[in-house]
Amino acid sequence: MPGSRRRCCSIGGSPGWRRGRCGRCGIGCGPICRPAADLFAACLLAGSSPVEAAEAVAHAVGGPLAARLRPIVASLRLGGDPSRCWLGLADDPVLAPLGRTLARAATGGAPAAGAVARMADEQRAERRRAATSAARRVGVRATVPLGLCFLPAFLLVGVVPIVIGLTTTLLRPF
Template sequence: MLGGAALLTWLGSWWMARLVGAAAASDDAGLPVPVVLALVDAALAAGLDVSSALARTADAADARSAGPLRALAAAHAYGGTAAELDGPLVRALARPLALAQAAGAPAGHGLRAAMVRLDRESRREAARSAGELGVRLALPLALCLLPAFALAGVLPLIVAVVAGADLGSLEVPELGAP
């Protein structure tokens, strides 16, 4: 019984660790886009032009964000557009920067609005993912850990109670006997 309980406990723990590990690995995407937008906004607020702000932010960002930032900086430096570039970071930056350039206004308000929207979306996605993970973790709990508890805790108790009760010595009175 204890060997089966130990095996089920190990299997349930291993299964749950794999589920949690897979959820954590899918979240490893480098700097979040709102953080990069905040860095670009800070560089613009410091007085840098758009292409310089993007290039300086690329110098400070991780490798995953630096490439799109440098490409977007080159496009702005040479008067090009970001139409040929793609990715969540480029999509988040392109619209506020293009609107600011077309209107001749500072890009800070558009970048801050994009930061708020993306932060809200990422929080919503994190809450949804956490809920899904909780549902997925119920399966190893129900199939492995609860049966292990029953084998190690409940079944020995039942065996002890049944073995301790002297069921053979009970006399059954006959019908009609006083």
């Protein structure tokens, strides 16, 4: 998108998605793009219908997520069976939980806002756990280069002069 600010355009289901990065824009994405999950939950908690929430998310996030949501929104607006339409997301492993949640809400009449908000919270917690784990790994990985740099320096500055001083003192003839 030339001229627009960079934003996540994928949710992880695009063909180029690898290691938590969007194949199109290179910005890190979660299983369902964090802003998209939060936006979907916020729309539902504000009283929007799932169709309106999906339409708002598709418009705001764009990219492959919009490509997946727009046909579902269109079929729902034309009077399609909500549970069948939302289960259309089940073939995508990333969007399957969202599709099942919205289909269950459409079939049973349970409010979807709480379930989608919990999904967003779980994704935030998972992202936090991954960041904490990565920070711990950095600390462990930093000890090797520090040890390789400081140990020789310590030996050259601290130990070698003492050894040289002792050997010259001991090897001097009386």
